[in-house]
Amino acid sequence: METVLSTNKLTKNFGKIRAVNQLDLEVKRGQVFGMLGPNGSGKTTTLGMLMGVVNPSSGSFSWFGEPATHHTRKKIGAVLEHPIFYPYLSGQKNLELNAMIKGADPAHISKVLETVELADRKDDKYKTYSLGMKQRLAIASALVSDPIILILDEPTNGLDPMGIAEIREIIKRIAADGKTIILASHLLDEVQKVCTHFAVLKRGTLMHIGPVDEVGKGEEIVEVQAYHDDLGVLLQEFVGSATIRKENGIFEVMMKDGFHSKDLNRFLFDKGIVASYLHTRKKSLEKQFLEILADHKS
Amino acid sequence: MLHLLKIDLKKMTSYRTFWVICGIYFFTLIVGAASGMEFLKALSRLIEGFGQQINITRIPLYHFPDVWQNLAWSGGLLKMGLAIMVVVSITNEYSYRTIRQNIIDGMSREEFLLSKVYTNLLLSSISMASLFLIASVTGLIYSPELDFPYGFTGISFYPAYFLEVFAFLSFALMLGIFVNRSGLTIILLLFSYLIELIIKENIDNYLPSIIPFFPLESIMSLVPMPFARYVFMEIQDSVNWGTVAIASVWTFLFNYFAYLKLKKSDI
Ligand SMILES: Nc1ncnc2c1ncn2[C@@H]1O[C@H](COP(=O)(O)OP(=O)(O)OP(=O)(O)O)[C@@H](O)[C@H]1O
Ligand SMILES: [Mg+2]
Numbered sequence: 001m002e003t004v005l006s007t008n009k010l011t012k013n014f015g016k017i018r019a020v021n022q023l024d025l026e027v028k029r030g031q032v033f034g035m036l037g038p039n040g041s042g043k044t045t046t047l048g049m050l051m052g053v054v055n056p057s058s059g060s061f062s063w064f065g066e067p068a069t070h071h072t073r074k075k076i077g078a079v080l081e082h083p084i085f086y087p088y089l090s091g092q093k094n095l096e097l098n099a100m101i102k103g104a105d106p107a108h109i110s111k112v113l114e115t116v117e118l119a120d121r122k123d124d125k126y127k128t129y130s131l132g133m134k135q136r137l138a139i140a141s142a143l144v145s146d147p148i149i150l151i152l153d154e155p156t157n158g159l160d161p162m163g164i165a166e167i168r169e170i171i172k173r174i175a176a177d178g179k180t181i182i183l184a185s186h187l188l189d190e191v192q193k194v195c196t197h198f199a200v201l202k203r204g205t206l207m208h209i210g211p212v213d214e215v216g217k218g219e220e221i222v223e224v225q226a227y228h229d230d231l232g233v234l235l236q237e238f239v240g241s242a243t244i245r246k247e248n249g250i251f252e253v254m255m256k257d258g259f260h261s262k263d264l265n266r267f268l269f270d271k272g273i274v275a276s277y278l279h280t281r282k283k284s285l286e287k288q289f290l291e292i293l294a295d296h297k298s
Numbered sequence: 299m300l301h302l303l304k305i306d307l308k309k310m311t312s313y314r315t316f317w318v319i320c321g322i323y324f325f326t327l328i329v330g331a332a333s334g335m336e337f338l339k340a341l342s343r344l345i346e347g348f349g350q351q352i353n354i355t356r357i358p359l360y361h362f363p364d365v366w367q368n369l370a371w372s373g374g375l376l377k378m379g380l381a382i383m384v385v386v387s388i389t390n391e392y393s394y395r396t397i398r399q400n401i402i403d404g405m406s407r408e409e410f411l412l413s414k415v416y417t418n419l420l421l422s423s424i425s426m427a428s429l430f431l432i433a434s435v436t437g438l439i440y441s442p443e444l445d446f447p448y449g450f451t452g453i454s455f456y457p458a459y460f461l462e463v464f465a466f467l468s469f470a471l472m473l474g475i476f477v478n479r480s481g482l483t484i485i486l487l488l489f490s491y492l493i494e495l496i497i498k499e500n501i502d503n504y505l506p507s508i509i510p511f512f513p514l515e516s517i518m519s520l521v522p523m524p525f526a527r528y529v530f531m532e533i534q535d536s537v538n539w540g541t542v543a544i545a546s547v548w549t550f551l552f553n554y555f556a557y558l559k560l561k562k563s564d565i
Contacts, residue, residue, distance in 0.1 A: 051401070051402045052401055052402070053398050053401050053402060053564065053565045054565075055563075055564055069406075070401070070404050070405060070406035070409070071404065073401075073403065074403070074404035078402050080398075082395075084394065084396055084398060084399035085394075085396070085399070086309060086313075086396055088312065088313050088314070089309075089312050090312075093312060097305065097308055098399075098403055100301075100304065100305050100308065101305060101400060101403040101404055101405050102403055103404075
């Protein structure tokens with residue numbers, strides 16, 4: 001697959017602080033790439049360098065296999081951190097300005113306003129918008145040039161649950177169009193739902209990079225409930241149990257490699273117990289994320 | 299070039315403050331320039347009131363060719379109004395952080411600066427054109443006789459006036475890019491005259507020959523004050539090309555420093 005972005009030992013120092021440290025990333029066409037990391041781990045700084053607003057201290061990066069220029073940026077739709085617009089201009093005028101800078105067809109504007117459901121407020125001044133509307137306008141501005149790549153830095157920051165779900169739908173729809181998306185977020189659940197790949201940063205250093213669907217591989221967690229007093233003791237007899245926890249009356253059994261819920265079910269059935277509740281869970285990205293950060297703690 | 303100018307104008311033309319400041323500026327420029335005769339009449343009435351009899355309405359304020367330099371110099375006094383507009387325009391880009399989004403959207407830093415410089419050129423051109431128009435009209439109205447080409451003497455003060463305005467706007471733009479905050483930039487802009495004055499005063503005793511090379515000094519000297527001629531003093535009544543060269547170099551440097559600053563800073 002074609003490489004869209006690659007960085008080579010990309011580094012940024014702010015005085016004594018090393019915000020980004022020798023970062024090597026690679027993003028391929030069609031990926032939805034999640035960037036994770038605690039506060040201050042260098043996500044925004046990295047994206048700022050990629051979008052030409054932060055000058056790298058050393059290292060380099062290339063978009064589409066070529067050194068970046070401002071022309072490259074016109075093919076990318078990006079919103080970093082906060083929506084940024086002229087407060088005294090209407091949403092429509094702001095987008096017209098974005099389109100002019102990007103050399104985009106202004107006919108797109110009404111379409112992207114529909115996409116983010118802002119069409120009926122387009123003639124109101126930006127400063128009168130609610131936070132959620134500002135976020136939506138920002139996504140609209142990123143889409144206005146029909147970009148090949150979309151960069152979103154915490155696009156659901158401050159949105160209500162419905163807003164978050166809507167933005168997630170928008171992102172999924174855009175991804176389904178074959179666009180490459182780079183998404184920095186703290187909502188690991190979000191990332192797990194929409195991303196195909198992810199990277200973890202910690203104090204500017206890359207800790208992990210890989211596909212999201214590998215996260216669930218390996219151990220399974222099975223939640224069980226049955227009308228039996230000694231279920232906990234029984235479960236310990238099961239050869240496939242690694243660890244067992246009880247939470248809200250439900251047993252969570254972490255399975256050993258190679259064991260699955262059906263093995264547990266059969267074991268219980270053989271003992272004459274019928275489970276009233278049986279649920280298989282993959283390891284969550286959140287868990288893996290915390291493990292990655294903990295592993296490197298030293 | 300037109301594209302970048304259009305972008306900057308699009309930012310400004312829906313901005314109320316822009317119209318207010320520009321409105322006041324051009325209104326004062328045009329009305330002020332055209333009403334000098336009325337002012338003299340009022341002044342003479344006032345003096346008569348004190349029992350004196352000088353007919354200052356005889357002063358050929360608006361006669362060709364005097365009118366050229368008289369208005370070019372007077373118009374130059376108002377350039378601070380336009381400079382404040384420029385400061386507001388650039389510092390807004392920092393306080394709203396829109397400069398950041400402009401660059402993310404695909405402007406280069408050079409293009410961003412150029413869009414502002416082109417607007418400065420446009421504002422300077424409109425100032426020059428308005429003033430030139432007023433000078434021509436009032437000259438035709440008030441001159442007792444038309445004697446050309448003698449009447450055109452001093453017309454070269456108009457390109458000089460253009461440079462004066464553009465140089466000062468470049469200075470304001472540079473200050474805005476270095477300081478980023480509107481209030482502080484405007485204060486610095488006002489104080490820069492004072493600072494330069496203090497340096498000039500101190501240097502006057504042992505190195506007076508370098509005074510013409512000071513930036514604001516050279517800008518001010520592009521169109522020298524003409525009114526001393528009405529009390530029979532010698533005045534410089536043509537453009538000094540040395541001053542033009544010095545002011546041009548400063549104008550270039552202001553824009554170049556602004557470019558360097560933009561280039562190397564994180565936005
Ligand atoms: N303009 C700046 N000047 C000085 N230090 C900065 C600047 N911008 C960022 N930093 C520092 O660089 C580090 C990385 O910041 P960055 O904003 O990239 O983190 P982040 O991963 O985006 O965090 P968050 O999740 O909170 O958004 C932080 O230590 C921050 O203090
Ligand atoms: Mg951030």
